[in-house]
Amino acid sequence: MIQDRDLRIAAEEAAKALVAAAELTPEKQFLKKVNRQRLRAELMLVWVFAVWAVGTAWHPIPLIAAALALGQQAVECIRARRLQTWSIAVVAVIALACWASLSGGAVRQLLGLLFHGLALAFAVGVCIREKRPVPWAVLLALLVLLSGWQNADAEHADVPPELGESSPFGLQVQLDRVDESGMTVTLTRPAGAGSLFADGQAEIVLYKDGKWNRLYSLDPGKKPLIPLPEDGSPYTLEVDWRSTYGTLEPGWYRVAVDVQRAVPGATFFQSSYFSVQFEIK
Amino acid sequence: VLMFLQVLQEQMGPKLEKIYTLYRAALVRVALGLVKQPADAEDAVHRVFERMIRNSPRLEEPESLRTRAYLVVAVEHAALDILRERSGRAEVPLEEDWAGLEAEYSGENILADCILKLPVRQREVILLRYHQGYTQRETANLLEVSPGTVQDAEGRAKANLRRMLAERGVEV
Numbered sequence: 001m002i003q004d005r006d007l008r009i010a011a012e013e014a015a016k017a018l019v020a021a022a023e024l025t026p027e028k029q030f031l032k033k034v035n036r037q038r039l040r041a042e043l044m045l046v047w048v049f050a051v052w053a054v055g056t057a058w059h060p061i062p063l064i065a066a067a068l069a070l071g072q073q074a075v076e077c078i079r080a081r082r083l084q085t086w087s088i089a090v091v092a093v094i095a096l097a098c099w100a101s102l103s104g105g106a107v108r109q110l111l112g113l114l115f116h117g118l119a120l121a122f123a124v125g126v127c128i129r130e131k132r133p134v135p136w137a138v139l140l141a142l143l144v145l146l147s148g149w150q151n152a153d154a155e156h157a158d159v160p161p162e163l164g165e166s167s168p169f170g171l172q173v174q175l176d177r178v179d180e181s182g183m184t185v186t187l188t189r190p191a192g193a194g195s196l197f198a199d200g201q202a203e204i205v206l207y208k209d210g211k212w213n214r215l216y217s218l219d220p221g222k223k224p225l226i227p228l229p230e231d232g233s234p235y236t237l238e239v240d241w242r243s244t245y246g247t248l249e250p251g252w253y254r255v256a257v258d259v260q261r262a263v264p265g266a267t268f269f270q271s272s273y274f275s276v277q278f279e280i281k
Numbered sequence: 282v283l284m285f286l287q288v289l290q291e292q293m294g295p296k297l298e299k300i301y302t303l304y305r306a307a308l309v310r311v312a313l314g315l316v317k318q319p320a321d322a323e324d325a326v327h328r329v330f331e332r333m334i335r336n337s338p339r340l341e342e343p344e345s346l347r348t349r350a351y352l353v354v355a356v357e358h359a360a361l362d363i364l365r366e367r368s369g370r371a372e373v374p375l376e377e378d379w380a381g382l383e384a385e386y387s388g389e390n391i392l393a394d395c396i397l398k399l400p401v402r403q404r405e406v407i408l409l410r411y412h413q414g415y416t417q418r419e420t421a422n423l424l425e426v427s428p429g430t431v432q433d434a435e436g437r438a439k440a441n442l443r444r445m446l447a448e449r450g451v452e453v
Contacts, residue, residue: 002392002439002442002443002446004411006392007392007407007411008411008412009390009392009393010390010392010393010395010396010411011393011396011407011408011410011411011412012346012393012412013386013388013390013393014384014386014393014394014396014397014404014407014408014412015346015347015350015353015408015412016346016350017384017385017386017388017393017397018350018353018354018382018384018397018408019346019349019350019353020384021382021383021384021385022307022311022353022382022384023307023310024304024307024308024311024349024352024353
């Protein structure tokens with residue numbers, strides 16, 4: 001037989017647990033909790049931005065932002081007695097920053113883009129969900145402004161922005177080899193592209209002092225255009241630039257090859273370039 | 282909402298109005314977890330307050346545990362009523378499978394843990410009877426069921442509690 005007194009005591013305990021499970025707190029307390037969660041979300045955004053900024057360019061402003069964000073995170077975690085989470089967060093940030101600083105230019109640039117995209121998507125998402133457009137719009141604007149600053153900063157960095165390879169007239173370009181003496185590229189023309197010609201005389205620019213500079217050509221004479229096979233079979237283009245530019249010194253270069261297409265019924269050619277960026281170490 | 286507040290104020294005075302203002306959103310969240318449809322969750326919360334107007338439960342201060350526990354039981358009851366009304370629909374599970382609000386208990390009172398694990402209809406009767414202190418008739422009035430139903434639920438709840446305690450090696 002269960003005593004009524006025992007039932008009353010147990011029912012009180014059960015009621016406490018039930019109310020806690022229902023999170024039935026007065027609206028003000030609930031809002032406080034929501035605000036805390038929102039603050040955490042905002043801190044997260046600062047944090048993402050700081051890591052992104054640190055990952056793309058060592059600069060005092062993002063470093064200070066990162067330090068502040070981490071400091072605030074620390075206070076939040078100490079208050080919530082979640083020191084372990086905070087420690088993991090700090091280690092993660094430091095690891096990411098170290099990895100970014102040790103990585104090459106392309107990786108660092110990719111990381112920057114990734115974090116930038118994440119931060120913007122996060123801000124837009126929260127802006128829509130939280131229905132608080134003004135503060136988030138301000139943050140968004142700040143991010144866009146800072147992204148402009150970051151891009152401007154990247155122009156002056158040691159590593160030039162990666163442009164990748166273009167494909168004029170749908171031409172497939174595959175870089176097989178590039179070194180200080182020349183390069184080997186396989187070109188495959190698409191069906192219906194018309195008559196295409198590649199200029200064997202590649203033009204090289206050197207990235208120096210934050211700018212692309214044309215290299216002085218020892219042999220400015222034009223070489224004949226090479227017709228690309230009409231049956232669509234791959235054509236291997238060997239470019240040796242020792243006669244025109246000599247052996248290249250260490251640095252970042254971009255080589256551009258002129259591709260021309262004969263315009264049917266006309267006597268002129270359409271011209272386009274594909275470029276390849278590379279580093280001589 | 283404003284009209285409902287006006288009705289509450291006219292019918293039950295400022296205390297109920299304050300309870301409504303403080304807990305409406307939280308109660309909708311609780312109901313939503315059970316009925317899954319936002320419109321049904323709103324409906325469940327309105328039923329809670331309509332029943333409070335009709336049946337006049339003894340209310341303490343809005344922030345007190347007793348008031349909050351009553352609200353949880355009442356909204357759970359209303360949500361399950363709505364589920365029962367919808368039970369003709371294929372997607373709604375059978376009544377014996379209905380799960381109430383899940384609550385974890387980490388204290389040392391084994392009986393309290395057993396109460397939380399009771400079927401939801403039996404749990405609400407036990408809480409209203411032994412936490413809120415209502416008689417069987419008052420409980421029946423608040424839940425809008427017959428006194429016989431409450432008596433039956435309480436009897437089955439106690440039997441279940443004895444069985445659960447015995448399974449845990451507690452002598453009753």
